[in-house]
Amino acid sequence: VETIGFGRFHILLFVIMGAASIVEAMEIMLLAVASPEIRCEWRLDDWQVALVSTMVFLGFMVCGVLSGYVADRYGRWKVVFGGFVWSAYFSLLTSFAPTYGWFIFLRSMVGCGVSGVSQGFVLKTEFIPAKYRAFLLPLATIFWMTGSALIIVIGMLVVPTLGWRWMIRFSVTPSIILIFLFRFIPESARYNVSAGNMGAALKTLQRIAKMNRASLPPGQLAESATVRSFRSSSPRTHLLSWFVASFAYYGSVLSSSELLEKNLLCVTNADPEHQVKHRHEDGVCYCIPFGAGDYQTLLISSLGEVACESRVGVFYFIFLAGFHNLSSSNQISFSTQAFGFTALLFLLRSLVSMNFNVVYIYTAEVYPTVARSLGMGFCTSFSRIGGMIAPFIAQVLMSQSVILALTPFAVACVLCALGNFLLPIETRGRALLVRQALPF
DSSP: TTTTTHHHHHHHOOOOHHHHHHHHHHHHHHHHHHHHHHHHHHTTTHHHHHHHHHHHHHHHHHHHHHHHHHHHHHOOOHHHHHHHHHHHHHHHHHHHHOOOHHHHHHHHHHHHHHHHTHHHHHHHHHTTOHOOOHHHHHHTHHHHHHHHHHHHHHHHHHHHHHHHHHHHHHHHHHHHHHHHHHHSHHHHHHHHHHTOOHHHHHHHHHHHHHHTTOOOOOOOOOOOOOOOOOOOHHHHHHHHHHHHHHHHHHHHHHHHHHHHHHTTTTSSSOOOTTTOEEEETTTEOOOOOHHHHHHHHHHHHHOOOOOOOOOOHHHHHHHHHHHHHHHHHHOOOOTTOOHHHHHHHHHHHHHHHHHHHHHHHHHHSSSOOOGGGHHHHHHHHHHHHHHHHHIIIIIIIGGGHHHHHHHHHHHHHHHHHGGGGGOOOOTTTTOOOOOOOOOO
C-alpha cells in the first residue's frame, strides 16, 4: 500500500466512502430536523422526544460490537454493504410508522444499520498510505458536513409542504445509489492478509497498482510480525474520549434544535393548532415547527464542521469545546440576537466535530488489522452511551434551564481533555500494524 502510493483508486475510494459518510450523517441528523414535527403529530412530552434519539443510539450500541466482530471475521466490505441495505430499508419503513411506538422501534433498527456503515471508516483507512492519512481522513469530514447540510435542506424544502414522512423518503435516495456504486470498492487487502487469504489480497493490490499506474514491490506478500502493546490506563482514557465525543457532539446538535424550536426564550402566542406545552421557568413554551430562519441557522451551524489530527488535537479541541459550552450557556441565556446565536452554534459544532473526527482517526490507527473493526465497533458502541444520555439533557433539562443543560457537556469536555494526556501513543505518520497486543 505504501509503495503503490496515492492515485486514481484512492480518489474513487475517497468519493464513494465519503458518500457513505453523507448517508450516515443524514440518518443521524434526521431526528434533529424531524423532532418538532413528531412532537406535534403524536403530542409527545420532552422525555418521549429524547427517547427517540436514545433508541437510535441503543440500536447502534447493540449492533456496533457485533458489526465489528463480523467485519474482523468475515470482511469489512460485507458489513458496510449490509449496513447500507439495512439502514435504507428500515429508514424507508420509518416514514410509514403509524404510531410513536413503531417509530422508535424502526429508528433503533436504522441505528443498527448505521453501525455497519460506520465500518467504512476502517475500510477506507486500510487502503490509504500513512503519509496521506493525516490529510485525507480529516478532509473526509466535508462529506459528513455535506450530509448534515443536505438533510437540513431537504427538511426546509419538503417538511413545510409534504411533511416529515416525505423528508425521510427523500433522504433514503443516497443510500440506494450507494448500494450500486459500492461494487467498485474491493475488500480490504489488509483484512485478506490477516485472514490468510494472500491470493485475494494480491489481486486487490494489483488492481490498485494498475489504476494508480504504479507497480508492486518485488518479493512475496507476507504478514507483518511486528507486535506492540497498548496497555496501562490508555484503554480507559481512550473510551472516555469516545464517550465525551459522542456526548458533546450530539448534545450540541440536539441543543441547537431544541433552542430553535422554543425560539430561544419561548413564546406565548403559539399557533392554536399546536397544543403540546412545555415547562419553562419564565413561562409556557409551545411546540412550534421550524421556520425558514431556523433551518438557515441549523444549516450555517453545520458548516462549522471541519477537522484536524493528532493526539494533541484530541486534547486541544475537547478542551476548547468544553470552554465554549460553558461560555455558550451564559451567553445564550440572555442572547436574543439571531446572528450571535448562529455564530455560537457555528463555533460549537466546529469544535465538537473536530474532536469526534480526531478520535475516529486515532482509533483506526492505533488498533491492529486483526482487531481494528472490533476495536472501532466496541469504541463506537461505548460512545453511544453518551449519545443515549445527551438527549435527556439537551431536550428535557433544557426546558428547565439552559445553563443547567449545557454545563454537563462543558465539564465532561474539560475533564476528558485533561485525561487525554494519559494516552501513550502518538499515531501521526505511524504505519498500520497487522497484529499487536490488544488493549483489553
